[in-house]
Each structure stands twice: as structure tokens, then as C-alpha cells.
Amino acid sequence: MRFDIITIFPKIFDSYFNESLIKRALLKKIIQIKIWNLRIFAKDKRKTVDDKPFGGGPGMVLKLEPIYKAINFIKNKNKNKKQRIILFSPQGKQLNLKVLKKLLKYEQLILICGRYEGVDERVAKYLVDEKISIGPYILSGGELAAMVFIESLSRLIPGFLGKSESLEYSRGSYPVYTRPAVFLDKKNKNKKWIVPKVLLSGNHKEIEKWRKKYLKKYE
Ligand code: SAH
Numbered sequence: 001m002r003f004d005i006i007t008i009f010p011k012i013f014d015s016y017f018n019e020s021l022i023k024r025a026l027l028k029k030i031i032q033i034k035i036w037n038l039r040i041f042a043k044d045k046r047k048t049v050d051d052k053p054f055g056g057g058p059g060m061v062l063k064l065e066p067i068y069k070a071i072n073f074i075k076n077k078n079k080n081k082k083q084r085i086i087l088f089s090p091q092g093k094q095l096n097l098k099v100l101k102k103l104l105k106y107e108q109l110i111l112i113c114g115r116y117e118g119v120d121e122r123v124a125k126y127l128v129d130e131k132i133s134i135g136p137y138i139l140s141g142g143e144l145a146a147m148v149f150i151e152s153l154s155r156l157i158p159g160f161l162g163k164s165e166s167l168e169y170s171r172g173s174y175p176v177y178t179r180p181a182v183f184l185d186k187k188n189k190n191k192k193w194i195v196p197k198v199l200l201s202g203n204h205k206e207i208e209k210w211r212k213k214y215l216k217k218y219e
Contacts, residue, residue: 001106001157002032002081004074005146006067007113008049010037012143021160022151030159033150036074041066050116059117067112067123074110081108085129088113088142088149092131097218099132100153111149113142174214 005013013035017026025031039047043065050060075083084106093099103109112123124131134145154160181200183193198210 001030001104001153002034002078002108003146003150004108004110005033005035005113005143006038006070006074006111007035007141007143007146008038008062008115009113009141009143010035012141013147016147022154024162025154025157025160028159030157031150031154036070038062038066038070041069041073043069053117057117061117062114062119062123064120064122067119068127071110071112071127078108082106083108083110085110085127086112086149087119087124087128087131088134088145089118089124089131090133090136090138092133094136095132095134095149095152100156103153104156109153111142111146113146115141173216173218174211 007013013033017023017033022031026033038049042049042063049063049066051063053059053061071085075085082105084103086109088111112119112128132145132149134148139145177195177199181195185191185193196210198206201207
């Protein structure tokens with residue numbers, strides 16, 4: 001899976017994509033990420049990517065032309081790939097496991113990060129295949145949404161999680177504990193904070209039963 005991110009703040013991604021599982025997946029070529037600075041597609045000398053909204057009101061709006069150019073450029077470079085263009089927008093469809101699974105069939109996802117007051121609506125109307133929101137709240141830009149999106153989608157790609165793959169979507173969705181088995185709360189008369197007995201029992205059947213009670217369903 002290849003992700004192409006269009007953003008006016010490309011540096012935001014540097015540290016995040018250089019750590020942990022995403023870094024490993026990039027090195028193993030399980031995923032590819034290319035970050036595009038929208039400014040390189042601006043035609044004027046000052047590299048303008050935003051302008052005032054028609055009709056007035058606060059804030060600036062990301063312009064249509066640079067995004068049009070960027071999308072065409074990226075699309076043409078990978079014509080043979082099965083592509084889909086996504087705009088992050090608070091008005092989009094809310095991201096969940098079903099939305100993610102549907103996107104697994106594509107080979108290249110072109111992700112547009114908005115900023116300021118948003119993106120000229122003609123991008124959504126004429127250029128984009130779908131609009132995605134990561135939740136019912138407003139972010140200052142689409143960059144965090146892109147990171148959430150890439151991470152949650154990548155976890156579904158075979159090889160991304162390595163050994164723990166088979167535990168996908170059950171892993172982390174039940175309570176977990178690690179040593180010590182008993183913690184003494186010194187600030188509260190050495191009250192004992194304990195681990196459920198079953199987890200210390202070594203009885204794998206019982207442990208599985210206990211965990212199943214807590215499993216959260218995502219579909
Ligand atoms: N004026 C807009 C807010 C724009 S927020 C409105 O109220 O509808 C600026 C950018 O942040 C958006 O263009 C979008 O790309 C991103 N963004 C904000 N909230 C988001 C969310 N919940 N999910 C995905 N992207 C979001």
C-alpha cells in the first residue's frame with residue numbers, strides 16, 4: 001500500500017513515521033509513504049496556497065488549483081496502481097473498521113490534508129473519491145487525521161504487526177496487566193492493587209474465557 005500525503009506542513013510527519021511499527025513497515029516495504037508539500041504546486045512566485053473565502057468570514061481557504069495540480073501529478077506518476085483520493089474533512093464519513101477494510105483493496109491512497117477554514121469545496125466535488133472524518137470534533141488540520149488513518153489502516157495489512165498478527169482486533173481490547181502482581185499503594189495504608197487471579201493461574205482456557213468477556217467488537 002502506498003500513501004501520498006498532500007499537506008502544507010510536511011515536517012509534521014517526520015518524527016512520527018520514523019518510529020516503531022510504521023518505521024519498520026517502511027523499511028520492510030510493507031507500506032510506502034510519500035509526503036508532498038502543496039507549495040511546490042503553487043504557480044506564483046510567492047507559492048500561495050490559500051486565499052480569502054468568497055462571501056467573507058474568518059480564516060483562509062486552501063486553493064483549488066495547487067491541489068488540482070498535485071493530484072494530477074501524483075496520479076499520473078502511478079497510473080498502473082489502483083488509486084483512491086481521500087480528503088480529510090470534519091464533514092466526511094466517520095472512520096471505522098468497515099471504512100478501513102473497504103480501502104484495503106486499493107494500492108495507492110492519495111490523502112489531502114486541509115488547514116485553516118478548510119479546502120475549496122470544488123476539491124471535494126470534482127477531485128475526491130471520498131471524504132473521511134476521524135471523529136466528531138474539529139482539528140486544526142488534516143495531518144493528525146492522516147496519521148491516525150495510516151496507522152489504523154496499516155495495522156490491517158499482512159506483515160505490519162509481525163508475530164502478533166493473529167491477535168489483531170482482540171489484542172488491546174481486553175484489560176492487560178504486567179508485573180508486579182501486587183502493588184502496594186504507599187499513600188493509602190499499603191492498600192493492595194492486585195491482578196485478577198485467573199491471569200496468574202496458568203490455565204489458558206480460563207484466561208481465554210476471562211478475556212472473551214471483555215473483547216470489544218469493532219464490526
Ligand atoms: N471550517 C471547517 C473546519 C476546518 S478544520 C469546518 O468547520 O467544517 C481544517 C482542516 O482540518 C480540515 O480541512 C480537515 O482537513 C481537517 N480536519 C479537521 N477536523 C477533522 C476531523 N474530525 N477529521 C478529519 N479531518 C479533520
